[in-house]
Amino acid sequence: ELAGARLESKESIILDNRQKDRFTAKISKDPPGGGPTPPVPDTAITRSYGDDVLMGTTIWQGRIMINGVVRLPADARLIILPGTRIEFTRRDTNGDGIGENGLMIQGVLVAKGTPTAPIVFRSAEEQRKSGDWDAINILGSDYTGNLLEYCRIEDAYRALHLHFSIVTVNSCDIANNYRGLQFQESLITIIATTIHNNKSGIRARDSEVVMTRSRVFENYSGAVFLHTDLKAMDTVFSHNSYEGLRLREGAALIERNSMTGNRFGMVVNDAEYGRYNRNMIEANQETGLVLKNTENIEIHGNAIQANGINGIAVREARTAITGNHIAANGERGIAISTFEGIITGNAIVGNGVYGIGIDSAGDVAAAENWWGGSDPGQVIYDHADESHLGRVRYLPRLESPPPFQWPLTAAPVATAPRGSIVVPAEAKEATGTDREGPAR
Numbered sequence: 001e002l003a004g005a006r007l008e009s010k011e012s013i014i015l016d017n018r019q020k021d022r023f024t025a026k027i028s029k030d031p032p033g034g035g036p037t038p039p040v041p042d043t044a045i046t047r048s049y050g051d052d053v054l055m056g057t058t059i060w061q062g063r064i065m066i067n068g069v070v071r072l073p074a075d076a077r078l079i080i081l082p083g084t085r086i087e088f089t090r091r092d093t094n095g096d097g098i099g100e101n102g103l104m105i106q107g108v109l110v111a112k113g114t115p116t117a118p119i120v121f122r123s124a125e126e127q128r129k130s131g132d133w134d135a136i137n138i139l140g141s142d143y144t145g146n147l148l149e150y151c152r153i154e155d156a157y158r159a160l161h162l163h164f165s166i167v168t169v170n171s172c173d174i175a176n177n178y179r180g181l182q183f184q185e186s187l188i189t190i191i192a193t194t195i196h197n198n199k200s201g202i203r204a205r206d207s208e209v210v211m212t213r214s215r216v217f218e219n220y221s222g223a224v225f226l227h228t229d230l231k232a233m234d235t236v237f238s239h240n241s242y243e244g245l246r247l248r249e250g251a252a253l254i255e256r257n258s259m260t261g262n263r264f265g266m267v268v269n270d271a272e273y274g275r276y277n278r279n280m281i282e283a284n285q286e287t288g289l290v291l292k293n294t295e296n297i298e299i300h301g302n303a304i305q306a307n308g309i310n311g312i313a314v315r316e317a318r319t320a321i322t323g324n325h326i327a328a329n330g331e332r333g334i335a336i337s338t339f340e341g342i343i344t345g346n347a348i349v350g351n352g353v354y355g356i357g358i359d360s361a362g363d364v365a366a367a368e369n370w371w372g373g374s375d376p377g378q379v380i381y382d383h384a385d386e387s388h389l390g391r392v393r394y395l396p397r398l399e400s401p402p403p404f405q406w407p408l409t410a411a412p413v414a415t416a417p418r419g420s421i422v423v424p425a426e427a428k429e430a431t432g433t434d435r436e437g438p439a440r
Contacts, residue, residue, distance in 0.1 A: 076107035083117035087124035088133030098157045102134030113150030123155035135161040162186045277301050278407035291317040310335040325404045332357045344368045347419040357381035363390040370398040
């Protein structure tokens with residue numbers, strides 16, 4: 001019963017299954033803040049443009065009205081001052097429902113607002129909606145950096161659309177677009193930026209990305225990266241209807257992030273290298289972390305708990321899963337189908353059906369984990385349950401919980417840690433722990 005869906009059963013009998021017969025997701029609906037953007041006061045129009053080309057250096061200030069596509073050639077520069085409002089009328093000549101007006105930048109864009117005087121890009125229509133205008137297109141601008149700082153970008157088809165460019169996005173708010181950011185073959189830095197209430201938050205490929213202190217929430221799809229070298233740190237991926245973060249065929253360093261309230265917290269496909277350390281992956285509707293066809297992946301020091309079905313699901317994965325807190329997941333702490341690697345030093349406790357459950361013939365190395373005082377044989381599903389399955393090699397086992405360093409300085413949703421938890425002072429109230437040692 002996901003996201004409020006109701007199951008009606010009449011004259012049916014379901015029994016003797018090894019997994020849960022029914023599942024109800026209990027997911028907080030509260031996003032991590034953001035809310036509606038503040039209104040922008042109407043002012044007189046300073047300049048109007050149609051299908052125009054900006055030569056040399058152009059400075060925008062005040063209220064700019066755009067009724068076409070404004071182009072900035074490779075040797076030109078556009079500087080936008082704080083408090084400027086750029087509005088795009090809706091023009092849809094081919095009837096596809098997508099507005100065509102926008103910016104086409106091959107030169108350099110510097111849009112530098114302030115916290116009290118942000119720059120606003122938005123629809124000029126009285127009834128504003130996603131897709132009223134096209135995009136801020138930055139194409140082939142890679143000889144120097146483009147900057148968008150303290151900007152609000154709303155109502156576009158693609159708020160930022162980048163190819164072969166160098167761009168920094170700092171302290172921006174990107175909302176109510178079909179797609180927040182789309183880019184490829186680019187160098188992108190995203191800092192302290194909120195990307196929310198879009199159909200697709202981020203879609204990117206073949207790029208180098210650093211993403212810090214940002215929030216991707218309440219989109220249909222959160223952030224999707226293909227063939228990308230991604231470093232994501234101290235970022236929230238929360239309450240997206242599908243995945244919070246999806247990575248495919250790229251190298252990644254994913255540290256100190258929060259992934260909560262999504263359908264899937266993080267999905268990693270066909271990746272050959274990555275470190276996913278000290279993240280909170282909690283209260284996602286189905287699975288916290290999904291690994292498919294991966295190798296040389298390190299999963300260490302994560303709090304993976306209270307996910308609706310599985311904490312971690314692995315298939316064709318060659319992975320080291322060490323030092324994690326895997327607790328209170330609805331069905332399995334770790335669900336395994338074809339795994340090579342090691343599972344050790346983890347606390348695997350209080351999961352709904354099994355701590356580890358395997359569905360293949362290969363054995364699994366899982367020595368020196370803490371099972372919360374339970375008999376591992378009772379919380380492991382393997383050869384002892386069905387003869388065609390491999391064995392979970394769990395001996396020797398830890399007799400006491402390994403100390404676990406809480407990964408974040410705050411807990412974004414209610415938590416129920418178990419074992420020996422070392423909690424930063426800022427997170428003590430949220431986790432229910434008031435000292436170093438066993439959590440209550």
